[in-house]
Amino acid sequence: MTFWRHTWTVLTKDLRAELRTKEAVNASFSFAITILLLISFAFDPTEEMTREFSGGLLWIVFAFAAVLILNRSYARELPNDCLDALIASPAPASAIFLGKALSNLFLLLAVEAVCFPVFGIFYNVRWIGQFWPLLLVVVLGTWGLTVVGTMFSALTVNIRLREVMLPLLLYTTMIPGLLASMQLTVHLLAGEPLSTAFVWLRFLIGFDVIFTALALTFVDTVLVG
Amino acid sequence: MAAAAVAVRDLWKFFGDYPALREITFDVEPGTCLALLGRNGAGKTTLLRLLAGFSHPGRGEVRILGAGVRAPETRARLGVLGHGISLYEELSASENLHLFGSLFDLPDPARAVDEWLERVGLSRVRDGLVREFSRGMRQRLAIARAFLHGPSLVLLDEPFTSLDDRAIAVLQQVIREGLAAGCTVIMSTHQIREAMELATHAALLARGRLLYHGPRAPEMLADPGWLYAQYGEA
Numbered sequence: 001m002t003f004w005r006h007t008w009t010v011l012t013k014d015l016r017a018e019l020r021t022k023e024a025v026n027a028s029f030s031f032a033i034t035i036l037l038l039i040s041f042a043f044d045p046t047e048e049m050t051r052e053f054s055g056g057l058l059w060i061v062f063a064f065a066a067v068l069i070l071n072r073s074y075a076r077e078l079p080n081d082c083l084d085a086l087i088a089s090p091a092p093a094s095a096i097f098l099g100k101a102l103s104n105l106f107l108l109l110a111v112e113a114v115c116f117p118v119f120g121i122f123y124n125v126r127w128i129g130q131f132w133p134l135l136l137v138v139v140l141g142t143w144g145l146t147v148v149g150t151m152f153s154a155l156t157v158n159i160r161l162r163e164v165m166l167p168l169l170l171y172t173t174m175i176p177g178l179l180a181s182m183q184l185t186v187h188l189l190a191g192e193p194l195s196t197a198f199v200w201l202r203f204l205i206g207f208d209v210i211f212t213a214l215a216l217t218f219v220d221t222v223l224v225g
Numbered sequence: 226m227a228a229a230a231v232a233v234r235d236l237w238k239f240f241g242d243y244p245a246l247r248e249i250t251f252d253v254e255p256g257t258c259l260a261l262l263g264r265n266g267a268g269k270t271t272l273l274r275l276l277a278g279f280s281h282p283g284r285g286e287v288r289i290l291g292a293g294v295r296a297p298e299t300r301a302r303l304g305v306l307g308h309g310i311s312l313y314e315e316l317s318a319s320e321n322l323h324l325f326g327s328l329f330d331l332p333d334p335a336r337a338v339d340e341w342l343e344r345v346g347l348s349r350v351r352d353g354l355v356r357e358f359s360r361g362m363r364q365r366l367a368i369a370r371a372f373l374h375g376p377s378l379v380l381l382d383e384p385f386t387s388l389d390d391r392a393i394a395v396l397q398q399v400i401r402e403g404l405a406a407g408c409t410v411i412m413s414t415h416q417i418r419e420a421m422e423l424a425t426h427a428a429l430l431a432r433g434r435l436l437y438h439g440p441r442a443p444e445m446l447a448d449p450g451w452l453y454a455q456y457g458e459a
Contacts, residue, residue: 002330009327013316020315020354081309085370088277089328090301224278224295 006091010099017076018107024072028111032065033118040122050123055185058119059178062112063145067167069107070149073100074157083157083223093220101150101215108142125189133194134185137204141181144208148173151215154222177211180204228291230255230378230409231276236285238271244433245271249285251428251438253411255377258404260420260441261413262452263430269413270308272430273382276411277305290377301329304376306384310367314356318347318366321355322373329374341369345395361389368396372403379403381412385419393419417449431458 018025039057043049077083086096120127127134152169156162180203187197194201229252236249246268253259263269274280275287278294289299305311312321319338326334342348345365355363364387371379384396400410400423414420421427427445429437429452436456444451 005330006328009324013313013324016320017313017315079309079314080312081307082311082313084277084279084305084307084309085311085325086328087279088300088303088305089325090297090330091328092297220295224280 003092003095006095007099007102010086010091010096011102014073014076014100014103015106018072018103024069025107025111028065028068028108029114031068032061032111032115035061035064036115036118037122045123047124050125051186051190054119054123054125054189055182058115058185059141059182061115062108062142063171063174063178065111065115066104066108066142066145066149067170069104069111070146070153070170071163071166073104073150073153075153075162078157087223093223094216096223097150097154097215097219100153101147104146104150105143108146109139112138112142127189130188130191134188136194137181137184137188137201140201140204140208141177141184144177144181144204144211145170145174147208147212147215148177151211151219151222154219173211177204177207180207228288229253230257230290231411232286232288233276234286236272236275236287237283238268238275238280238433239283244283246275246282247433249433249435251435253409253426255409256404256407257425258400258410258423259412259426259428260417260424261411261428261430262417262420263413264458266432267430268433269430270382271433273307273380273411273413277303277307277380301374302377304371304374304379306367306371306380307382310363311370312355312363312366315354317352317354318342318358319351321366322369325370325373331374337373341373344399345369346391360387361392364388364392365395368392368399372399375406376403376408378409379411381410381414383414383416384412385414385416397423417445421446421449427452429453429456429458431456 074083077086116127119125149170152166156165159165180200183200184197184204188194231253233249233251236246237244238246249272261269275282276289287294290302292299316324319342322338322341323334326337331337342351345368347362347366355366385393388396404410412420421441424441426439427437427441428435437452
């Protein structure tokens, strides 16, 4: 119970701080919308072409937009040495991590929630019929992205080149998770049921479970050494 | 016999090959106030960071209140005020204190927050964002954050640096009340006069070695440079 209270405390603190400044979420939102619009106008894809590359396009946009949010996650703790105060508190590092990962998840889901209608309109893709399966895939894929990204955000927080290191580490580690998310999204946007791509769903769930367990186990070592 | 508030045994800390701390061994008894003195680069901050559990020693052992440094029960009884104020600029004064009250599992965080804002004279600006505060107000709020949970051991890293008169008075008063309640205080400082008014013990570090650790002598209070002069560090 105490663990979840600490998680909730960190989650609400991070969301409140971000919603007051909006520095990460505004940048992420602007980036995602700009890329979606530019590609739509630059290539003017047909409906069939869109179905083929929709998964790749959406998840590349989400992955790049995520870095703008994830980079701020632990970097937010650096001014005034706030990370020291968090580490010195009795809250377990895993609760602090989970609070931050959930905060990043909500922020990124908010950006994605705006991207989907824009994607639907500008690429002429009707995804609303697949809303619930798509929501499941988006939440699972985004959780993988945030749990790995938040871990690497903690790992790179004290190095000068963290803005460069985070994407390098994140994208290479995320290849299996992004691949599964892309495949599932392509299937769903083509109107196929989730059951036809069940192996990818299991793969994505496995990815999320493994990296969540690894992150919660090793985050104390990452933060304190 | 009660466990020492802090027990340090043969402590070494290396940055690369350079030993920032060498063979540090000392005890701090509960309820005492130790002024940790030394020139810049002597190893004061490194020692305090090891005591706070922010980094691991290269060799040796630290016990805080009879337990390991990173044990949850140790952290629940530890207050730390480092170089930074450890406050969030985009949160208000009361939100900052409430956050740490929750992390330290205070039974009634709201009441503790009200009490401490009153004690450090910030009740009037409780809803003001920290980024809008003056330096003195931030320092007073940082003092409240470090003492909010009634710690048994407080580590202060140069707490008097850049404080205005009011903040110095608040800090000295809070430390005095803490000591009276049985709290142990370890503070590194260059403001020897202010520190010696509170200290019951003093320690002198030079180039990572502990040159002196013992009770505060009357000469230390009368002459801030006396201890340095005794060990050729003047």
